Amino acid sequence: MKLCPFCLQDVVWRVRLKTMPEHRFLMCFECDSVWLEDQPVSDLVGTVFDRHMQSLGLAPDWKDIEKLDSLE
Numbered sequence: 459m460k461l462c463p464f465c466l467q468d469v470v471w472r473v474r475l476k477t478m479p480e481h482r483f484l485m486c487f488e489c490d491s492v493w494l495e496d497q498p499v500s501d502l503v504g505t506v507f508d509r510h511m512q513s514l515g516l517a518p519d520w521k522d523i524e525k526l527d528s529l530e
């Protein structure tokens with residue numbers, strides 16, 4: 459399991475948006491950190507859920523997130 463490099467409290471999940479299923483990203487549900495699929499999961503890069511959704515022009519809605527699997 460890959461622990462979130464920011465909070466070390468939870469594993470990192472591969473997720474997608476129900477309203478935009480082709481858009482996948484990586485996320486920690488403990489501290490809301492987000493990484494894009496082509497980014498390394500490290501504490502040097504990444505954003506947070508609210509800001510990520512804003513960058514997509516979407517309202518940050520937790521119910522829109524679908525968990526796929528946890529990162530190995």
Ligand SMILES: [Zn+2]
Nearest residue numbers: 462465486489
């Ligand atoms: Zn975290």
